[in-house]
Amino acid sequence: MLFRSDFVIPPGLPVWGSIIDDIWALEHSSEGEVASIGPEWLGRAESAWVLRGVAPNTNKSVDGARGEEIQGYYVHPTGHWVGLSLEKRRWLFQATFKVLMQRWTHVKVIERLIGKHGFLHSCRPCLRSLFLATYSWLEQIRKEKPGAVELPHAVWEELLCSAIMIPFAEFNLSSSWSNRVEATDASMSGLGRSFG
Numbered sequence: 176m177l178f179r180s181d182f183v184i185p186p187g188l189p190v191w192g193s194i195i196d197d198i199w200a201l202e203h204s205s206e207g208e209v210a211s212i213g214p215e216w217l218g219r220a221e222s223a224w225v226l227r228g229v230a231p232n233t234n235k236s237v238d239g240a241r242g243e244e245i246q247g248y249y250v251h252p253t254g255h256w257v258g259l260s261l262e263k264r265r266w267l268f269q270a271t272f273k274v275l276m277q278r279w280t281h282v283k284v285i286e287r288l289i290g291k292h293g294f295l296h297s298c299r300p301c302l303r304s305l306f307l308a309t310y311s312w313l314e315q316i317r318k319e320k321p322g323a324v325e326l327p328h329a330v331w332e333e334l335l336c337s338a339i340m341i342p343f344a345e346f347n348l349s350s351s352w353s354n355r356v357e358a359t360d361a362s363m364s365g366l367g368r369s370f371g
Contacts, residue, residue: 188348189213199245206253247294250348258298258345267291271338275331279323282316289313292337298344302337309333 189202189212198220200213221231241252249260259267274280274288289309296302308329316324326334 189216197246201245201250248298255349256345256347259295259341264295264341264344267295268338268341271334275326275334275338279325281323282321285324285326286313288334292334295341295344296337298346299340302340302344305337305340306333 187203189200189210198217200216202210202213204210224231243250244260247259248257249263250257258264270288270291274284289306292306293303296305308327312327312330
């Protein structure tokens with residue numbers, strides 16, 4: 176089945192989506208019930224790719240599992256929330272404070288940290304407005320190409336605010352407005368956008 180963004184989105188689960196080389200299905204099943212529709216869809220899609228000569232990466236295949244990641248987002252098995260796993264949130268929190276406690280930090284470390292926070296912000300769109308000074312500063316500093324830098328106060332404060340907001344960076348699949356899923360890769364052009 177070819178799925179285009181202008182098709183009417185199904186009003187509820189199960190849904191499926193694809194971003195070029197990754198396919199996934201998200202299905203609701205009650206406690207003790209085994210998901211059946213999603214694995215069937217994925218099996219048919221995998222068979223179609225095999226017929227075209229594309230071998231599946233069995234190391235990345237997860238069928239009918241609860242509490243797994245889809246495109247980097249953790250889908251809680253019973254809480255109906257989607258966001259970073261609690262372990263990744265903890266790592267990001269710790270990494271942020273390690274950087275904030277240093278006077279000088281390498282630019283590559285800052286770029287990576289800001290990228291991780293940017294992905295986190297996609298779990299709660301209102302957080303995207305946090306990095307007003309940070310993105311401007313990062314653009315300027317990239318032109319200068321220094322090794323180590325001292326964070327300006329505004330950038331330091333924005334990273335601190337983002338770290339404090341880490342627990343709130345998730346969305347609820349049971350909310351009435353969550354009947355459409357949109358995912359994107361890191362491409363600013365939007366080429367990696369996918370709808371489900």
